[in-house]
Amino acid sequence: MNEDLNMLEQTALNDYKYGFVTDIDTDIIPKGLNEAVVELISKKKNEPEWMLNWRLKAYAHWLKMEEPTWPNVKYPPINYQDIIYYAAPKKKEQLNSLDEVDPELLRTFEKLGISLNEQKRLTGVAVDVVMDSVSIATSFKEQLAEIGVIFCSISEAIQKHPDLVKKYLGSVVPMTDNYFSALNSAVFTDGSFCYIPKGVRCPMELSTYFRINAENSGQFERTLIIAEEESYVSYLEGCTAPMRDENQLHAAVVELVAMKKAEIKYSTVQNWYPGDKDGQGGIYNFVTKRGMCQGDHSKISWTQVETGSAITWKYPSVILKGDHSIGEFYSVAFTNHHQQADTGTKMIHLGKNTRSRIVSKGISAGQSQNSYRGLVRAAKGATNARNYSQCDSLLLGDKCGAHTFPYIEVKNKTAIVEHEATTSKIGEDQLFYCRQRGIDAETAVALIVNGFAKEVMNQLPMEFAIEAQKLLAISMEGSVG
Amino acid sequence: MLSIKNIHANIEGKEILKGINLDIKAGEVHAIMGPNGSGKSTLASVLAGREEYEVTEGEVTFLEKDLLELSTEDRAREGLFLAFQYPVEIPGVSTTNFIKAAVNEKRKYQGEEPLDAVAFLKMMKQKMALVEIDQSLLSRSINEGFSGGEKKRNEVFQMAMLEPKLAILDETDSGLDIDALRIVANGINKLRNENRAILLITHYQRLLDYIQPDFVHVLYNGKIVKSGTKELALELEERGYDFITDEADLAASL
Ligand SMILES: Nc1ncnc2c1ncn2[C@@H]1O[C@H](COP(=O)(O)OP(=O)(O)OP(=O)(O)O)[C@@H](O)[C@H]1O
């Protein structure tokens, strides 16, 4: 199999010079990026011409851009010609039973309390039809359709709802926004699309979990959520189960649009492979997430629990354009071993009486580096804008680092921006107190960390919060001596 | 139940405990008194297993086990409880959840099923009455923003919940107002029984008026320099430590 693949690549590469021809049915294209690759992706996805042009424009831009060097992270240079940009949703190898699955993975599932059937689904073991989440997902979709909510893959949306996609794609994160958003715009392969019609309160949490094929949405994910006037949606991204992936570079783009009086709550639990304890392997997660509070009295709220990835570069932001609009960012970022996280938010106040709230909890263990980077900007017209930011860091041990980079730009005299920051260490006194009560050090640290992160965890939907708590505990294993 | 033989302990290279001997039997209440800095809290910490203290000499048996071989948490699970002189604040961790975790860790160690929420609440209600502690305190983060007296009361409440075999109470009386002192002392008295030993560290006779000790020891400069019955405490109250410490200093200089 591997050899076949290599041969295919070789031939394909040789073809480059002569103009690129390859069989549209093969599900993998050669490494590297050029116009022909962008065209091929678009063609494979059977996209309309406007979409292809959009991609090509993004690609042309990307070529002119430079990779950012300002984040407080270090990694060897990425060779963008050494990446495969399209692999059709690969069928996972079907296993016959859980006995064939990596025991380490099963142990983690156990701790997370993931049901047997769910374990099977996640590891690609065949599940019996009745219990299959696919059937759950189908009934789920029917329910949504009844109230007019569109929830599908972005590829499907491009085919079936081109007007909506055309109108909003890139409207919040322009393709030219940054190096990774340009790259994503050129080569994105899949992601989610949600549309909540006017006045509809989406009755359930929308989760990628219920979207068939979401498992393989790939390394360049594209998500677009539109909430029409007076609508509400809560969207869950990710999964607390450990996610392994051969793709090292992940560069997703997420765009949210909230119209007048609409509210979007976007929750993420990110648990990509962080690399081993020596810092080998692991995913680079370079994400652009931004929400636009387009209408008056709209609200966008980001909540994230980040425990995975070797390197995280991520600033879910809100543009507060509508008057009286509200932006929120709640984040827990846990780093262990050699992980590096540079994460935070941007709150851009444009409208009057806009409010934003930032609560960031960074926890560093091992030799990891955890940076909060946040920008609060009040534009000239942002009369009476209010921001409150609170950034707390907790250190476990003395080889790790916590950094805070708050940027504040205020152009309107009536705006009020408040920033508070604390750094603390888990004290020997606290540990001793817990241990004297019979709680071992590891459990004690989990308890203390969960206490530290509580304010953010409370923002997550109930079941998600419980899973996230367990996830934190697992990520922390081995971080106390 | 507890037998301490010639314990020496250092912190940061400085010897604080200089050969302590003490035997405590089930059902007994011992009081340890002594001037500030004499090593009372150090002794409590060493028994509880605080790792900053290095035991350089001596041995301790607790319920037939070598105490110094046990980890801090296992000592607790075996039934050793320390009410801290300065209880520690843990932001974000509710007192109830903390105590529940502690109770269930102990049950697990003893091979028992964890208490379910109903059974746990029932137990809480019962013990809350014992020390007259307020429900609202227990839903707050543990010790965070508690007044001095509330912290002490919370320590005794935890003791009630964990039902230890040996309870070491380090100045649990200090910081309590007159009413609270009576209530807490009554609570401790109710927890007194023939299977449980109590080691009271205190500076004041007034606690011993409520909780009558079987033995009183004076710790001075890392050693127990005098032991007696409850009358010794009365004598100390009257005469101060000088009459004992002078004697001890003299003996040491010889
Ligand atoms: N971490 C430490 N480093 C250096 N010296 C210490 C440390 N901890 C305690 N000591 C010293 O050990 C001695 C005994 O302290 P300890 O707290 O045991 O006294 P105590 O008898 O409990 O006093 P008090 O009645 O004031 O509570 C003191 O001189 C104290 O300064």
Ligand SMILES: [Mg+2]
């Ligand atoms: Mg003391």
